[in-house]
Amino acid sequence: MFQQAIAVENDFGLVKEFIQGDSERAASAFVRRYKSFVYSTAFRHLKSHDDADDASQEVFIRAFKNLATFKGESSIQTWLYRITLNVCANMRRKKRFTSFFSFDNDEEEIEIADSAGISPHNSTETNDFMEHFNKMLNTLPEKQREAFALRYFHEMSYEEISVMLGTSIGGLKANYFHAVKKLGELLKNSELLTGQRHGYTK
Amino acid sequence: MDIQNKDKADFRRRMEEMLADYAFDRLPMSEKEEFEQNLSEFPDIQLELLEVQKVFSRVYRADFDEYFDRRTRNLSVHVLQRFETKAHLRRVLSKLIPALSIVAAFVAFAIFHKPSSIEDANSPMAMVTQSDADYLASAASNDDEIAAILNDIAPMLTPETIPALSIDAINSIDMLSAVSTPFNESLLEDQLLSVFSDSDLNNILGESDDDSSL
Numbered sequence: 001m002f003q004q005a006i007a008v009e010n011d012f013g014l015v016k017e018f019i020q021g022d023s024e025r026a027a028s029a030f031v032r033r034y035k036s037f038v039y040s041t042a043f044r045h046l047k048s049h050d051d052a053d054d055a056s057q058e059v060f061i062r063a064f065k066n067l068a069t070f071k072g073e074s075s076i077q078t079w080l081y082r083i084t085l086n087v088c089a090n091m092r093r094k095k096r097f098t099s100f101f102s103f104d105n106d107e108e109e110i111e112i113a114d115s116a117g118i119s120p121h122n123s124t125e126t127n128d129f130m131e132h133f134n135k136m137l138n139t140l141p142e143k144q145r146e147a148f149a150l151r152y153f154h155e156m157s158y159e160e161i162s163v164m165l166g167t168s169i170g171g172l173k174a175n176y177f178h179a180v181k182k183l184g185e186l187l188k189n190s191e192l193l194t195g196q197r198h199g200y201t202k
Numbered sequence: 203m204d205i206q207n208k209d210k211a212d213f214r215r216r217m218e219e220m221l222a223d224y225a226f227d228r229l230p231m232s233e234k235e236e237f238e239q240n241l242s243e244f245p246d247i248q249l250e251l252l253e254v255q256k257v258f259s260r261v262y263r264a265d266f267d268e269y270f271d272r273r274t275r276n277l278s279v280h281v282l283q284r285f286e287t288k289a290h291l292r293r294v295l296s297k298l299i300p301a302l303s304i305v306a307a308f309v310a311f312a313i314f315h316k317p318s319s320i321e322d323a324n325s326p327m328a329m330v331t332q333s334d335a336d337y338l339a340s341a342a343s344n345d346d347e348i349a350a351i352l353n354d355i356a357p358m359l360t361p362e363t364i365p366a367l368s369i370d371a372i373n374s375i376d377m378l379s380a381v382s383t384p385f386n387e388s389l390l391e392d393q394l395l396s397v398f399s400d401s402d403l404n405n406i407l408g409e410s411d412d413d414s415s416l
Contacts, residue, residue, distance in 0.1 A: 031278035173219035
């Protein structure tokens with residue numbers, strides 16, 4: 001609770017610093033603080049690292065442009081989440097429009113984009129596992145997937161997630177439980193959990 | 203908590219909702235105690251809990267952070283570069299737009315507003331001045347010059363401009379027609395007849411001696 005309060009204070013401090021001084025330091029700190037949250041959200045919705053990267057950049061640029069109008073009625077994370085969903089929806093629409101006039105296979109493009117994003121340097125065991133886990137996560141219905149990611153990875157409260165997703169807390173808890181149950185089944189059958197992660201330390 | 207008095211299905215749902223948070227140690231203390239107290243009532247949830255704890259013991263939040271940190275290593279640099287580029291573009295546009303507006307205003311003015319020389323040419327007072335009339339009279343002896351002058355003044359002779367011709371100008375036109383060769387005489391005649399009827403033309407030329415202007 002105390003840590004959360006400090007984080008919120010820091011967040012608003014950064015926003016204030018950015019608005020007042022338009023400082024590069026505040027902007028950079030703001031991006032660093034939320035980049036994983038924005039990128040992972042975009043990736044869950046776009047299912048491509050290249051698109052998620054583009055979307056994340058766009059989200060932060062929009063956020064910087066509108067930080068002065070941010071009233072603080074919701075948390076910055078909730079605000080960024082909404083911007084991310086809007087940007088992803090726009091990108092999907094644009095992609096559908098361009099693919100309508102294109103003869104290329106979309107699935108193939110996504111695979112190429114994904115493999116191109118992994119450099120030899122980061123092609124580690126963790127990387128393989130997370131790639132695999134993200135694929136499993138993407139098999140879940142959207143509400144379950146979002147409930148799981150926001151609760152499990154981003155450690156957000158049910159109250160905050162329910163505002164983000166527009167669902168009741170009861171429905172959210174049910175979604176979270178079903179997501180955990182389904183992912184548990186998938187992980188149990190997963191090859192990556194049957195010995196490949198031996199020796200991995202947390 | 204007495205389960206007997208509760209709807210079993212509702213309570214089961216509540217236990218299921220608490221399961222994940224209990225497994226990942228995110229349940230508040232009060233709910234944690236409630237869950238532990240009643241877990242023995244639901245053997246299948248007990249099994250489910252063990253399964254979840256076992257399987258998810260290998261899904262670390264640290265992995266997730268590490269994975270996405272690596273993916274977003276250069277994101278802040280890219281964002282700041284893109285933001286700076288956009289800001290620079292906005293600054294350039296903010297300077298360019300007023301300049302372009304001024305150019306556009308000039309272009310629009312040039313397109314929609316007739317140059318003053320054309321306005322002056324069509325205005326009766328400026329059409330044939332005293333000096334023009336003198337010039338017409340002095341040039342009347344030269345056929346080539348007369349032809350050139352007639353070519354120049356012919357488009358200016360309209361029903362709107364003729365009445366304002368000075369008497370000297372009328373005299374000059376009259377004189378031109380008197381001294382002109384067949385070539386320029388027919389040119390002048392054609393132009394005047396295209397504007398006036400025969401009788402009107404006779405009236406203009408006939409009355410020019412009496413009136414100071416038409």
